[in-house]
Amino acid sequence: MTPSDPSSWDPSSWKAKAALQQPKYDDSDRLDSVLTALADRPPLVTSWEVERLKSQLALAAQGSAFLLQGGDCNESFHACRADPIEKKLKVLLQMSLVLVYGMQRPVIRVGRIAGQYAKPRSSDHETRDGVSLPSYRGDCVNRSPFTPEDRRPRPEYLMGAYERSSQTLNYLRALTEGGFADINHPENWELDFVTQSAQSDEYHRMVRGIGDSLRFIDTIGGVTRADLSRVDFYTSHEALLLPYEQAMTR
Numbered sequence: 001m002t003p004s005d006p007s008s009w010d011p012s013s014w015k016a017k018a019a020l021q022q023p024k025y026d027d028s029d030r031l032d033s034v035l036t037a038l039a040d041r042p043p044l045v046t047s048w049e050v051e052r053l054k055s056q057l058a059l060a061a062q063g064s065a066f067l068l069q070g071g072d073c074n075e076s077f078h079a080c081r082a083d084p085i086e087k088k089l090k091v092l093l094q095m096s097l098v099l100v101y102g103m104q105r106p107v108i109r110v111g112r113i114a115g116q117y118a119k120p121r122s123s124d125h126e127t128r129d130g131v132s133l134p135s136y137r138g139d140c141v142n143r144s145p146f147t148p149e150d151r152r153p154r155p156e157y158l159m160g161a162y163e164r165s166s167q168t169l170n171y172l173r174a175l176t177e178g179g180f181a182d183i184n185h186p187e188n189w190e191l192d193f194v195t196q197s198a199q200s201d202e203y204h205r206m207v208r209g210i211g212d213s214l215r216f217i218d219t220i221g222g223v224t225r226a227d228l229s230r231v232d233f234y235t236s237h238e239a240l241l242l243p244y245e246q247a248m249t250r
């Protein structure tokens with residue numbers, strides 16, 4: 001396979017190369033069964049979402065937009081709850097608002113969320129008091145407690161990652177499309193640490209200034225409120241666990 005011959009690529013091409021950071025499953029039949037089931041599930045994102053993000057990233061490459069990416073190094077299954085998801089979105093919305101105001105250019109919002117369930121390790125094994133067990137590689141592979149059962153990679157956790165990614169994406173889409181991200185109401189994004197920050201007053205002056213500008217534009221009919229009630233918000237994760245990525249590639 002060469003860059004000049006992309007037709008030779010397929011989702012399983014990685015198997016012909018050395019693949020590091022991959023867990024070792026002791027039940028290959030169970031792994032194949034889970035991967036087959038995943039391949040039949042609906043995709044987590046659509047092709048037109050991918051194409052829209054690609055076109056926006058091209059603008060960033062040209063210097064006409066700014067890419068903001070943020071989120072967790074490693075998500076946990078336990079964090080698939082409304083409050084943590086809302087708080088992560090609030091942080092990125094607030095950051096993007098400041099960047100738009102200061103840079104006077106569009107901001108592409110990409111969260112490292114809804115899929116960041118695998119993590120790389122410097123060693124395949126962790127040793128404590130002479131006991132060596134597989135390293136914890138994220139909730140989609142195994143569990144963090146240092147016991148043989150918890151550290152055993154289990155294929156069914158891959159399905160758990162898919163389900164939690166889907167739930168998180170559904171909630172994010174509902175928030176960003178349903179008015180939560182309305183720039184007319186940035187108070188919806190307020191977080192406690194912002195009010196306690198030394199820059200809190202400056203941030204709120206900026207928000208009031210944006211509000212005054214929006215009301216002026218609204219008055220003269222330059223933009224509709226519907227245009228400002230939603231934002232584009234994309235998600236990303238490290239494509240680390242290759243069998244899972246192969247099953248999810250469409």
